[in-house]
Amino acid sequence: MTVPTDSGKTGPGDSDQGEAKPATPVPPRGGAKKKPNRPSSGTRATTPKATTAKAPTAKAPTAKATGAGATGATGAARASGSGRPAAGRPAPRNSGTKSSTGGMRSSNNRRQAEWQARRRRNMIYSGIAVAVIVVIAGVFIAIKATGGSSKSSSKVTVTGSNNLTASQADISPLDPTDAAKVSGVALSALADASKGTTVPTLTGGGNISKQPPLTANGHPEILYIGAGFCPYCAAERWPMVVALSKFGTFTNLGQTASSPTDTNPSTPTYSFYLSTYTSPYITFTSVETTTQDESQALQSPTTDQAKLWKALDSEETIPFIDFANKYLITGATYTSSSMSNQSFASVADQVGNNNTVAGKGIDQTAGAMIKSICSLTGDQPATVCSAIGT
């Protein structure tokens, strides 16, 4: 068996005897030519060593060796290079001439060269693969750095998609006196009305149980989706404003009424359109989808919000009020028919008064909402959460 050097000459441990003289013990492949961890340049035979080479296990069965039984499996196998068929073609079994050995040597050289070339090529492909991924990540970062589009930025947009002004959306400025009455209602009245009641817990299987906690800006998020025409949305906005005012501050709230042609016509209410809400405990996101007469769109839920809405309520009911994916209100929570065609100030006067149907309904729902929000904020603020009771 010969081991070619770079120059194509035979290496130090070479011997053709294994081929030409089968009975002669062939020295085991040793030294550099046997050192499998070859230099990258391919000059394997340039640094001979006396160590025994690692014998590839069961690489060459003794039967394949051409009469070199005395050398052991490795030596025999190596010696009988001809006994090891090259890939895809039969090997000469009884090559006993120098010319056939030379042919084998040439074949081996070619296979080694092909392997080296393939390895180099694969290294290049690997580099390209890694580079492609780095480039993709780099493009993401570059787009972001240059102010690329962000879908989530629309989540905090409070301006309408049609950019309607408040008056165009049938929304009037809020009377400060009415606003103060509602936001300043005594917690004791809410606690009395809501004793033993809570907002329905978001439970169930399927998509509902898979929803992660809804958060925004590092706080539990309360997502409201409603519409200007909707009478039940009109009813639910009252307790929402009452409850949320205990945890933060609304600015630019307006007043309006539900559709005069729908159920419970002209129910007076607030509008969250164009309003903002700030709180150190929670984030409130509102989506008012249409105007009072349903003729114009105001805001659209984001993709995420729409997906969540659909997941939690396949019929996409309004009002939809999601308390951080822990509690959920869909539809009306109290009877609001008595509020129909009343003035805004008249309903505002009833908040905190549990002796009227509307007043008790608003207080009860507001109290239940406060309890739910307290469970999201870790009972913060303590003054509110301890006063509301259970």
Added chain:
Amino acid sequence: MATKSTARAKRPPRRALSTYTPPPADDELVEEYWPAPRWPAVTGILLSLMGLGVATYLTIQHFDQKIVLACPTSGLINCEKVTQSSYSYIAGIPVAVLGLAFFVVMLILQLPVMWRSTDRRIRLARLAWAVAGVGTALWLVYAELFEIDNICLWCTSVHILSLILFGTTVFGTVATSPRPLD
């Protein structure tokens, strides 16, 4: 009892292990796995262990909301928003848990015995696993930048580890590719 005896009698005699020699596969005649360089295994194990640590931390935090991630909240950086977003789940499974599983499996695939293995399926599985990891990381980077609008430093460290693991695995696979026998 009689039935059992019959059954035993019908059992073919065992072949003595010492006399059994498995036939050589064709590949074995033309290729050998030379002592592979050790750097893929060493690097892979180190990276997998680092990833395992971060993924464990994120997983614990996911299930124990009382633990606050040690992560600044400034500008684009907001770990909490990312880890509590709707993108923190894939097919209903928390991404943190998927990350943990990824690094556990990757750690096994990066062991020296796995790199020394001549089984092509293991080499392919390791490569495919690394591709899956870096692909998921790319998707999550996209989600953080363009959907959530925030990035999480802990998650980013996992993404970088996944990328380096991918590179190590790819280059390691080539570097340890079987060499034809002389």
